[in-house]
Amino acid sequence: MSSSRSSRRSAGWKGPAQLILRLVLMGVGLGLLTGSGLRLLAPRVQQQEITLPSWLADQALITTLLGNAVEPPSTENAAGKQNAPVVAKGLKQARFAPRQEIRALSERWLELAAQQSDLQASAYMLILDDGRFAAMQAERPMAAASSIKTPILLAVLELLDQGTLQWNEPLTLTEELVGGGAGWMASRPLGSRFPTHEVATEMIRVSDNSATNLMIARAGGMDAINARFQELDLPSTVVNNWLPDLDGTNTTSARDLSRAIALVDSGELLAPRSRDLFREVMGTSITNTLLPRGLMRGLGGAQGEPDASLARKGYRVYNKTGDIGIAYADAGLIELPDGRRAVAGFLVEGPFNDPRSTELIRRLAAAMAPHLKPILVPAKP
Template identity: 65%
Template sequence: MATSRSSRQTPGWGRPLRLLLRLVLMGVGLGVITGSALKLAGTGAQRGDWPIPSWLVSTDIAPQDEEAVTATGSSAPLSSRNDNLGRFETRNELTALSQRWKELAATQADLKVSAFMLVLDDGRYAQLEPDTALPAASSIKTPILLVTLEELDAGRLRWNEPLTLTKTVVGGGAGWMASKPIGTRFPTHEVATEMIRVSDNTATNLLIDRLGGKEALNLRFNALGLSATAVNNWLPDLGGTNTTSARDLAHAIALVDTGEALSIRSRDLFRQVMGTSITNTLIPRGLMRGLGGQQGKPDQSLMIKGYRVLNKTGDIGIAYADAGLIELPDGNRAVAAFLVKGPFNDPRSTEMIRKLTAAMAPVLKPKPAVSPAVSQPSTNQ
């Protein structure tokens, strides 16, 4: 009897083991229940049946960062995600300006004139035979720059990729690259910049060749909606076989500035290169004339008034052109393009572009901004 009493009083492992087993079973059961509940909640949230509390929504990506990622990683046009960039859409024709352009062109009946202007932010526009295909001269270098930067965005071209000078691409006329020995290599960024800065024809031919040649480039123009734009000959193309229209030139620039083409980074490169053009005797000078006031150097005088023009001209003697982006003092932007075909080296052709631009200037001039009311300090004691 003593031995039996002693065994009952000695603590054993039975009770702790049973308690541990119960805890394990309870933990497994709670895990299964919780997992099932979370799965159902996630499915319901995806369907929109269950709202997600605001404190569960991630805010790690700032809106501007998300836009930058989307701009380069999505096929959707940037303009569809940010209406502040404007769009290439004609909404309200400025009939008085269109008529004025028609009257100016009629004073020189032997000149063929094409003109187009669009304010990207509100759709106001004017036109004169905007879709007539005329010799592009060096103005075709703007859409070539656009396609070059598209290749950069696609990863098929690098901005510092060397391009080799060959006999095929050497072009006369404007520029200095033709004077370099055959076999000289130029980085793409220098080629693209010189094509715009000093209108280097050899630089242009280097890019035409690198982009796959004339036929491949024309297919790219068509894909962009530039139906009147075509490269049919190496530059300088003094015969005027390369063509474009005023609407096409304006459209090419607008595609970039509205975000419909190119990433944000390449858009900046486009604007940077276009800003290097040294010829400012057509749209900039005509705009300055139309705005009135002191007539100094066009770029500096326009800057003082709050305007900036990023433009590219063309000149092959029988045809002249100019097209550019015009930044206005109120932050709005317009695109404008002018083409004139006439007798060889006829000064009336360039003067016509200046007159058309001068007539356009008043409609681009924004209304004076009203200063916000400033509250006066109270005189009450």
């Protein structure tokens, strides 16, 4: 009995000792294999052919084995990754691409125009972000009056992008280019010189006709600028005479005016800085009694200064009007409170200085308002 108990105790101690010995031998073997492998990999790590994870590279043993082959990630690189530009996921620039007609608005425009049967009217609106549009005789050529100055501004800024025009280049007033009517440059002596930025701004701000003629001449003359309008798919937009063109021979359409503005806002034409200049110049326009006032009326704004009233509601209109007595026009870019944008253009021809012409434009603009309401967004908790 005693010999039996003694043999079992010997066997019990022998098992753990063998297990410990085996674990030690396995640990030494794995260590040798790991060290040899890391030393073999060191040149490739040094040459950055292999990148170790940061949790491994930071270990003291790894640094000892690989020496300078392992460099912890610098704080500069880490900060660079954290400060990398974020890709915008919001509203994007949208092209002039009409897709779905807002029939209710087109029909409403027809009803309004029918109430003044002796007036000729043209209207167009496009919401750039979704392609919904409305149109009424939108492609019919009509007397442009000063509304043609918007596509002229576009053509001039293209020269700026091409490097063939400088924004401060002086332009000389000649007898041929003096235009009566709106503006102050015609009162200056012949030979007076004005920087291009002033000429372009005054063409839009106070609708200076002499400034417009200077712009047409600098763009290569009537034939050259008309050819460019055709290339831009503005088929109804034609300069036939120097401004003021009181007979209404210069033509455009509601669709062309809207497209010219959309080509800039969409980024299809003009470099970013020139697009900024386009918006800055358009923003100087003084007359806001047609499209802006009509939109304000449609939105239920109080009577008063249209720009301020629209701004309180989150709207902004960059517009340019036209007025030669027998024809009135207005077209502009409309910024909505939710960030979307729309373009719109209106032209009306009728008896000389007939107040119904301007009132019809305001009514057509007011009819757009229900379709330009912002998309409601729920408040975040």
